[in-house]
Amino acid sequence: MTVVRLQEPSMIRPAAASPPSGSASATDLLRWPIVGALLRWRHVRTATQIVLLLIAVVVVLHGLLGPQLAPKNLATVLTWIHYRGLLIGALLAAGNVFCGACPMILVRDLARRVHPPARHWPRWLGGKWVALAGFAVVLFVYELFDLWALPAATAWLVVGYFGAAVLVDVLFTGAAFCKHVCPVGQFNFIASTLSPLEVGVREPAICQACKTVDCIKGRRDAASPAIVIQRGCELALFLPSKVGNLDCTFCLDCVQACPHDNVAIDVRVPGDELVDDRVRSAIGRLSRRPDLAALALLFTFGAVLNAFAMIGPVYAVEHWIAQALRTQSETPVLALVYVVALGVIPLALCVGAAWLTRGLVATSASVINVAVRYAYALVPFGVGVWLAHYGFHFLSGIWTIVPVAQSAMMDVAGAALLGEPNWRWLGMRPGAVFPLQIGAVLLGTLGSLVLAYRVSDREYPDRAGRAALPWMVLIGGLALLALWILAQPMEMRGTGLGG
Amino acid sequence: MSLEGHMTHAGMAPVMAAAVERAPGIYEAEFAFTMRGDWVLLVSVTLPDGARVERRIDVANVRPSG
Numbered sequence: 001m002t003v004v005r006l007q008e009p010s011m012i013r014p015a016a017a018s019p020p021s022g023s024a025s026a027t028d029l030l031r032w033p034i035v036g037a038l039l040r041w042r043h044v045r046t047a048t049q050i051v052l053l054l055i056a057v058v059v060v061l062h063g064l065l066g067p068q069l070a071p072k073n074l075a076t077v078l079t080w081i082h083y084r085g086l087l088i089g090a091l092l093a094a095g096n097v098f099c100g101a102c103p104m105i106l107v108r109d110l111a112r113r114v115h116p117p118a119r120h121w122p123r124w125l126g127g128k129w130v131a132l133a134g135f136a137v138v139l140f141v142y143e144l145f146d147l148w149a150l151p152a153a154t155a156w157l158v159v160g161y162f163g164a165a166v167l168v169d170v171l172f173t174g175a176a177f178c179k180h181v182c183p184v185g186q187f188n189f190i191a192s193t194l195s196p197l198e199v200g201v202r203e204p205a206i207c208q209a210c211k212t213v214d215c216i217k218g219r220r221d222a223a224s225p226a227i228v229i230q231r232g233c234e235l236a237l238f239l240p241s242k243v244g245n246l247d248c249t250f251c252l253d254c255v256q257a258c259p260h261d262n263v264a265i266d267v268r269v270p271g272d273e274l275v276d277d278r279v280r281s282a283i284g285r286l287s288r289r290p291d292l293a294a295l296a297l298l299f300t301f302g303a304v305l306n307a308f309a310m311i312g313p314v315y316a317v318e319h320w321i322a323q324a325l326r327t328q329s330e331t332p333v334l335a336l337v338y339v340v341a342l343g344v345i346p347l348a349l350c351v352g353a354a355w356l357t358r359g360l361v362a363t364s365a366s367v368i369n370v371a372v373r374y375a376y377a378l379v380p381f382g383v384g385v386w387l388a389h390y391g392f393h394f395l396s397g398i399w400t401i402v403p404v405a406q407s408a409m410m411d412v413a414g415a416a417l418l419g420e421p422n423w424r425w426l427g428m429r430p431g432a433v434f435p436l437q438i439g440a441v442l443l444g445t446l447g448s449l450v451l452a453y454r455v456s457d458r459e460y461p462d463r464a465g466r467a468a469l470p471w472m473v474l475i476g477g478l479a480l481l482a483l484w485i486l487a488q489p490m491e492m493r494g495t496g497l498g499g
Numbered sequence: 500m501s502l503e504g505h506m507t508h509a510g511m512a513p514v515m516a517a518a519v520e521r522a523p524g525i526y527e528a529e530f531a532f533t534m535r536g537d538w539v540l541l542v543s544v545t546l547p548d549g550a551r552v553e554r555r556i557d558v559a560n561v562r563p564s565g
Contacts, residue, residue: 069539069555071505071513081510149507181531312535312562397510404509423513424504493535 012405020113027267028202032256039265045251053103056158063155067430070347073151077397077404078157081254082149085394088191088387092270095197096188097180097236104165108177111166119139127291128186131300135183139302140338143309144331175234178249185249190299192245193376194270194383194447199248199255199466200239203266207240214253215263230257236282239263243275243280271447274376275454286376290368293375297346300382305341311488348377348472359455359461373459374471377451379394381475384444385482392490395436398427430490437486445479452478502528503541532561 011261030036038044040161055078063075070076090097147153168177178185201207215321216239219234233239235247242248254261286292308314321333354371355361363370403421410416447473456468504514511534519527532538539557 069505069541070507071509077509080508084563146507226508393508393510400510407509423515426512428511470563489535 023127029197029267030263030265037386039252040255042256045253048097048101049106050400051101052101053106056103056162058266060155063158066408066411068151070151072399072404072407073402074156074404074408075151075158076148077401079154081393081397082401085398086389087188088383088390089394091188091195091426092383092387093189093196095195095265096192096245096248099185099188100252102178102249104162105175105178105251107162108166108169111170115170117170117173117176117271119172121174121180124238125180127289128180130180131183131186132291133297135295135298135302136338136342138183139306139342140334140372143338144334174236175249176328177237179247187299189248190248190295190379191383191386192248192250193274193379196244196267196270197265198268198273199250199252199268200242200264202262204240205214205358206260206262210257210260210262213238214257214259218257219255219465222315224492229271232257238281241279241281243276243278243283246273246280246283270450271380274379274451275458276443277373277458287369287373290372293372294334296375296379296382297350298342298350298480300378300385301342301346302384303385303389304478304485305486307385307482308341310389310490311485312491313488353470353474357467360469361460362465363460374452374455377448377455377471378475379484380447380479381441381444381478381482384447387440387444388482388486391428391440392433392437395428395433396426396430399425402488434486438483441479441482441486445475448475500526500528500544502530502541503543504530504532505539506534507537507539507543532558534560537561 028036030039032384041047059078060076062073062199066073066075070080075312087098142146145153147157164181165343168181169175200439214230214232215237216232219230220230221227231253234251235249237247237254239254239258255265274286276287279285283289283292317337318330321336322328325332327333350371351367354367354374357374358365358367358370402425403423406416406418406421409418410421451467452471452475453464456464460467500518500521501516502514502516504516505511506513514530514533516528516530518526521527537556538561540558542554542556544552544554546552
């Protein structure tokens with residue numbers, strides 16, 4: 001049993017705030033044979049968390065004690081090849097299952113038994129701004145220190161991540177780390193808007209008659225009310241007014257908590273929620289969340305920058321900046337690249353497009369307000385670029401785990417218990433992956449174009465085409481840039497000012 | 500004596516080559532970098548007494564010549 005605190009009553013929104021997004025259907029995975037039984041198993045989350053925790057332990061131990069050559073170390077292979085590839089694949093094939101199985105929450109739950117949190121996350125730090133900063137810092141640090149090439153640093157990153165999660169969540173109630181801090185979580189939240197599955201309500205009428213709202217408050221021991229037998233949603237998503245996947249960690253606590261067995265995991269149209277401006281439980285309207293719009297932009301432009309950093313022309317850009325700054329140090333050069341590419345350029349392009357849309361449809365809405373409404377339309381393109389990038393590493397290096405595991409076993413056991421490592425185990429040829437990368441970017445671009453038009457149709461139904469035009473040009477331009485990047489020879493290298 | 504070439508990024512194809520002794524203490528191996536970027540060369544030597552010695556040589560920023 002885990003003792004947690006009750007959610008604030010103010011977090012519970014009335015069911016009538018907005019219509020439920022879910023409904024009873026034959027596509028409810030929880031009703032499927034075998035899969036449904038597995039997902040409804042009370043310990044499914046703990047079981048998956050234990051598996052990932054064991055993998056994390058292996059990553060840390062081999063990262064610190066194994067060979068300090070990235071292609072021969074489980075820390076770098078598992079983290080930068082397999083985890084990232086499987087993460088984006090799972091998000092697009094199912095949902096935010098990696099958050100659901102996050103081993104840090106398992107460790108956090110244990111830590112909370114020793115030190116239960118007593119504070120609420122500060123209101124002035126609400127929203128996603130802290131996580132946004134963390135997301136940008138992680139992208140920057142990854143590039144600055146060439147983390148993909150450093151097994152020990154990768155291991156320390158994992159240890160630090162666990163430490164941060166535990167520290168935040170033994171201080172603050174609920175899922176403060178997941179909601180307000182975790183950079184990977186924010187990546188997952190925004191990408192999961194493209195997921196085909198969503199946790200929702202089966203029969204809305206049952207929720208309207210429900211008096212206990214266990215899905216959010218959890219269930220308590222009748223004799224000792226301080227003891228929570230089953231917790232409700234730690235991210236304060238009240239199912240009857242939950243819309244979409246944002247902030248949903250797929251933990252399935254609500255499935256266990258609902259006394260009416262009224263929760264579903266339903267199939268839906270990926271990306272549809274990005275044009276849904278209904279009031280969302282614990283989120284509000286997307287059009288009134290500049291922090292979430294900024295997250296969509298960081299996610300999208302971060303994808304392009306992360307891919308750009310792996311091709312030759314980045315050298316020319318860095319040398320030009322280094323000469324302009326008269327420095328030989330990589331840190332200020334890279335910092336400037338990141339500030340411009342993740343801050344100045346996205347802001348300028350979006351404000352510019354919003355300004356044009358505003359002029360084309362003669363609306364009185366502010367430029368920022370227009371930009372926030374359209375920013376979410378860029379997400380499918382961003383997902384396409386992340387998929388193209390991470391998918392490349394995953395598919396072209398998928399079998400490298402075999403010789404690395406064989407080698408690690410030799411180091412541990414002193415004998416080739418898994419066989420002699422064969423370093424020619426790789427994956428698909430990079431040339432064979434290229435068409436898939438192009439397909440991912442084009443599909444994402446198409447999704448973004450459709451969403452830009454649908455946002456226009458929602459906001460300016462009689463001038464939708466005209467309103468969408470600047471955004472379609474922006475999306476088209478970004479797509480051309482991404483295709484050009486993918487067509488360049490990839491350079492597996494640090495971004496040092498070498499050359 | 501053998502050579503292994505790896506990119507600094509995991510998941511990429513390594514290059515393997517065996518070295519041939521051309522003169523006492525002088526070994527020659529055919530080796531081609533198959534990709535731009537940062538490489539690590541691992542030189543493995545088996546000594547007459549059977550002991551193995553491995554040396555790591557970092558080769559940064561490999562680019563096409565010309």
